[in-house]
Amino acid sequence: MKSLDPRVNRLPLTGNTSPKVLLDQFGTFEVFVQAKAGKPFQHEGVVHAPNLEMSYLLAKETFTRRFTCVSIYVVDTRNVHVSVLTEDEDNAYNHVTEVASSGNKVSFEIFHLFKRGKQHQHAGTVEASNPNEALWLASKQLKTEKQVFNIWAIHTDDIRFTHQDDLDLWHTLPDKKFRDAAAYKGGDKLKSFLEELKK
Amino acid sequence: MNHEAIKELLYKMADDQLILGHRNSEWTGFGPLLEEDIAFSSMAQDKIGHSLALYTILHELGEQDPDTIAFTRNADQFHNTVFTELPNAEYDFSLIRHFLYDTSEALRFEILSQSSFEPLAQLAIKVRGELRYHTMHANTWIKQLGSATEESISKLQKSLEYALPYALGLFEPSLYESKLINEKVFEGEKALEEKWKKKVEEVIAQTQLQLPNWKTLTPHYGGRIGKHSEHLQPLLDEMSEVLRIDPTAEW
Numbered sequence: 001m002k003s004l005d006p007r008v009n010r011l012p013l014t015g016n017t018s019p020k021v022l023l024d025q026f027g028t029f030e031v032f033v034q035a036k037a038g039k040p041f042q043h044e045g046v047v048h049a050p051n052l053e054m055s056y057l058l059a060k061e062t063f064t065r066r067f068t069c070v071s072i073y074v075v076d077t078r079n080v081h082v083s084v085l086t087e088d089e090d091n092a093y094n095h096v097t098e099v100a101s102s103g104n105k106v107s108f109e110i111f112h113l114f115k116r117g118k119q120h121q122h123a124g125t126v127e128a129s130n131p132n133e134a135l136w137l138a139s140k141q142l143k144t145e146k147q148v149f150n151i152w153a154i155h156t157d158d159i160r161f162t163h164q165d166d167l168d169l170w171h172t173l174p175d176k177k178f179r180d181a182a183a184y185k186g187g188d189k190l191k192s193f194l195e196e197l198k199k
Numbered sequence: 200m201n202h203e204a205i206k207e208l209l210y211k212m213a214d215d216q217l218i219l220g221h222r223n224s225e226w227t228g229f230g231p232l233l234e235e236d237i238a239f240s241s242m243a244q245d246k247i248g249h250s251l252a253l254y255t256i257l258h259e260l261g262e263q264d265p266d267t268i269a270f271t272r273n274a275d276q277f278h279n280t281v282f283t284e285l286p287n288a289e290y291d292f293s294l295i296r297h298f299l300y301d302t303s304e305a306l307r308f309e310i311l312s313q314s315s316f317e318p319l320a321q322l323a324i325k326v327r328g329e330l331r332y333h334t335m336h337a338n339t340w341i342k343q344l345g346s347a348t349e350e351s352i353s354k355l356q357k358s359l360e361y362a363l364p365y366a367l368g369l370f371e372p373s374l375y376e377s378k379l380i381n382e383k384v385f386e387g388e389k390a391l392e393e394k395w396k397k398k399v400e401e402v403i404a405q406t407q408l409q410l411p412n413w414k415t416l417t418p419h420y421g422g423r424i425g426k427h428s429e430h431l432q433p434l435l436d437e438m439s440e441v442l443r444i445d446p447t448a449e450w
Contacts, residue, residue: 169332
């Protein structure tokens with residue numbers, strides 16, 4: 001099939017098909033964004049990338065090219081430890097059970113989901129020897145009145161944080177309002193065009 | 200302060216940014232990954248933004264308004280390097296050009312952040328974070344593909360060898376080198392070229408790519424004095440198409 005875009009040259013269909021190689025694609029990485037200094041990081045979505053460093057690079061423009069923010073971090077999806085997902089009045093912490101410590105303690109970042117369909121928010125850090133113990137300690141240290149539907153625990157060392165030197169990556173974002181659809185003032189343009197037609 | 204010398208510096212910087220920004224924007228919708236398409240397009244947009252900032256300084260020095268400067272000159276009135284106007288081929292070439300060009304751009308602005316010409320010094324400080332991302336993006340991709348597979352390494356190597364003489368054209372000395380240096384506006388093309396070579400060597404050393412001996416390369420000069428390849432005029436025609444059809448158009 002020929003494309004309407006002259007720059008697109010498609011290969012002809014040969015009629016021969018073969019099954020796609022399983023998992024012949026990049027893995028996913030979870031992206032967290034901090035909207036303002038002092039505010040908790042919030043999960044925004046995923047990017048596909050060949051490794052953690054590339055995922056940081058791609059996440060920066062995919063998730064922070066438009067709305068102002070001050071920092072991001074990324075983690076391989078496989079390194080996110082997830083609690084059960086609950087509904088209605090059932091708090092995810094009701095399902096967290098006591099786990100004994102088993103060796104060296106490391107830092108885990110804990111994230112809470114306060115509303116189904118919304119994003120996880122960073123709640124705090126616990127020192128635990130494994131992800132399940134991290135959830136247990138979070139239930140003691142970070143659980144609040146607020147209903148939590150899902151909890152994530154991520155080993156801090158698995159996260160690619162923004163380096164201190166790189167915090168100016170987002171300095172010019174407030175000047176880039178033109179990236180917002182609203183900046184095109186499409187409605188105004190249409191209105192003046194229609195008025196022009198009436199004349 | 201010598202305005203002719205400063206204008207020459209501003210024009211070549213602004214034209215490089217505008218032309219490469221346009222070239223890189225041609226990848227929008229065609230990038231190798233959705234996420235990379237977005238990143239490369241954003242950086243192309245940044246470059247157009249830098250050209251606008253530089254044309255605005257020129258306007259304050261008495262030149263015409265930025266849109267007139269950008270859209271109504273002919274090819275021989277542009278001061279960009281031939282390097283920036285070369286057509287995109289495959290992504291490996293665009294990545295190598297992005298790496299070689301943005302390394303020079305970031306270093307040029309870093310030098311200019313100390314400039315005695317205040318408007319340029321302020322702009323250099325303002326865009327520092329953007330350029331930090333641009334070079335981080337370029338370096339990470341070059342390190343990734345420059346050590347990945349036989350195919351990616353050989354493609355980048357070929358593009359690197361093709362691009363280097365053109366890239367050296369970025370440092371074509373102007374008639375005003377000593378004026379700019381003496382008035383502490385800019386350290387000069389020679390000093391920038393030395394810093395650039397060092398940085399390029401540093402990144403390439405972390406890959407399986409090979410840099411040729413600098414002495415064997417002949418820089419492709421001419422762009423700074425309006426001597427361009429056949430590729431610039433068609434780019435300008437496309438870029439100014441809307442303005443030529445409807446000079447009052449807003450977009």
